[in-house]
Amino acid sequence: MRIQALPGFRDFYPDTMAIRSHVFGAMRRVALRYGFEEYDGPPLEPLELYTQKSGDEIVAQLYHFRDKGDREVALRPEMTPTLARMVAPKATALKKPIRWFTIPQLFRYERQQRGRLREHFQLNCDLIGETGPLGDAEIVALAIDVMRELGLTAADVRVRMSDRRLLSGILAALGFDAALVPLAFQALDKVGRSEYAGRRQALIDRGVAAEPIARLEALGSIRSFEALELAFPGLALGGELRATFAAIEAMGLGEFLDLDLTIVRGLAYYTGTVFELFDAGRSLRAICGGGRYDHLLAALGGVDMPALGFGMGDVVLTELLKEKGLLPTGGTAADVFIAQVTADDRPFALGLAHQLRDLGFRVEYAIGDQALGKQFRLADARGARVVLVVGPDDRARGEVGVKDLARGIQGAVKLDAVAAELTALGCMRA
């Protein structure tokens, strides 16, 4: 029996790898344009790095084991603990704000979830050492620009934003006791969904009256700062979030933004702005989620610095791109194919192939001696744009034959004009 890949792990054949490279390339370009620097850490870390923040419950979701040195280790399920570990010893030396990004492969192993992926890749961008609302704008704008770089518009993707500080102000105004805030966040997170009934009951059981619960539910319909002001007049709530919105609008990206007070984010550590990117049709899971977590690094690594960031996985994003017809179609393995008429043309063909490769062109040729027709079939199979035909007569004239496969046009060019001709025919340089 043939050995298979482990369940939940993907093989990236060249066609799917080309899609992955396309998506990662867009992520990387946009992060670099925002002045972010790439970093990476080990895919395997001490188990303790994850349990110290999340407690032992997280272990149930981890790929973890005991290594030969008797260490408890885990395949990384997320990048933030590694980030905190790496920043901690260099915190004073690094110029703030720290702008770092990475695209790690992450791993989860929940025993019961058959058929689900156990690994995925995730763009992580973090901005560390900055408290102001323009830092939040920078992070959200970066996420939006990855969408734009991939061809998605505000009609395809929406950024739903809220702010934990704003929500805390609202809950205080509604008379929620501080001890009930986590429970209220949990309810808010589920407004409009089937799980909401249970969360609502939990609030009632804790003695919350009907009116504050009704007003909590109504937060879901507040879609503008004007509506917020009308609902809570004179409280001047959400100053930081307004400043963040204004900055994103000044960048020309305002059309992507939705104020959505039901965005809470499940993780306990967010302290300010929280946001999620969704497809506009809401048929898929979240594309990206993030926010401000000013106390998390201290909790993880002992360095107390404000920070915010996001994680953007490859799976949902790629699904959306596929849906919208924005994935690259059948790439070419080589742009240029060199065919030889006789076996004597071989050394010349090899020299030409190497010169063109040195110039950056993607060049292939038949390795064994083959009939010209067979060589052309291989050129076709590779998706070549151009076949250069090397034969004794052309060589004697210092020329090569050129066939444009797409247009079926044939001709001959002087050797010193080959590179320019290839560029004119649309061949790219790697």
Place this chain on the structure above:
Amino acid sequence: MRIQALPGFRDFYPDTMAIRSHVFGAMRRVALRYGFEEYDGPPLEPLELYTQKSGDEIVAQLYHFRDKGDREVALRPEMTPTLARMVAPKATALKKPIRWFTIPQLFRYERQQRGRLREHFQLNCDLIGETGPLGDAEIVALAIDVMRELGLTAADVRVRMSDRRLLSGILAALGFDAALVPLAFQALDKVGRSEYAGRRQALIDRGVAAEPIARLEALGSIRSFEALELAFPGLALGGELRATFAAIEAMGLGEFLDLDLTIVRGLAYYTGTVFELFDAGRSLRAICGGGRYDHLLAALGGVDMPALGFGMGDVVLTELLKEKGLLPTGGTAADVFIAQVTADDRPFALGLAHQLRDLGFRVEYAIGDQALGKQFRLADARGARVVLVVGPDDRARGEVGVKDLARGIQGAVKLDAVAAELTALGCMRA
């Protein structure tokens, strides 16, 4: 106590990550120019994938464990078994020759080796479905061109090549029994090194006479096909290897090649050409090793196709580049820094930053409101080439101030000329 990375695992801070990206970028560009397509597989595979080829001895070197589904799994120590697993089900559908490359992270865990890396990255290039000697030339030339792309010359790096078929012919001519060939290969591999004495004794113990042993030793001094012909006249040995040399010479890369009959390669599965890349000074371990393994895929995955390839690790190569002063020095986080004179300039500065990012420039600015001097210090720390100064007066004139930090030149440009000015000042587009 702070949690550390696991022993043998590297943290890639932005400065080392920039080096890794530089090396991977060169590998990727050159592979693409040779018409190779990138693939990837899971970093975790069934343990059996490795034991079926190498037997249970390999387990001592693996990072392996039993997962929650009671599967024996291992972090991949090499890529070829994954390649064989992936090619097998598609073998008939894929157009031959298959030209695939990948740059996986690989893992080994030998308990006794303290202080050694337990992970590294390795460029793997494989050419599958081709028996001719020009396939071997293609693979060796690709390895050489990665060196050249990184700035290394034939004075820095040597390709030492041999051929198992040629060596078998020589051993037969010397009267070695077929059963003794593996032992003779082991001795040849150690000629000129301290371990040779033991290998020599093993041959003597098996009854090999002094003369064939002396002639085996003398193979190390054969450095040309002419010398080979003199030593073994009339045998016409090494036809395939000569054709491979000739093809690499036709590509213009002959100066990198050394015929070296002591190159055997430790792994049992090579069947033809074998080669290693070394620094010319021989002060480092091998940079790259590979060869032809025509029966390996059948042994691994049930598909019988000729194949050859190489693995090129990142560690030794990076050491050599460092030694030769060929590593990129302190990259810049952002080329362009936008400074604002007053808080009122903020929306304009944000809009400008975003426009320039959209054009591909790497742009940063101070997130909080800061004095101009402090903004310039941040620009310096980021390695910016240019500071664009946005102030009320310039804005009124439809201009921005431009300061070239390297040359200390200051001026002003019209808004529609900013992008051209940045390009003229050497700012690149991501």
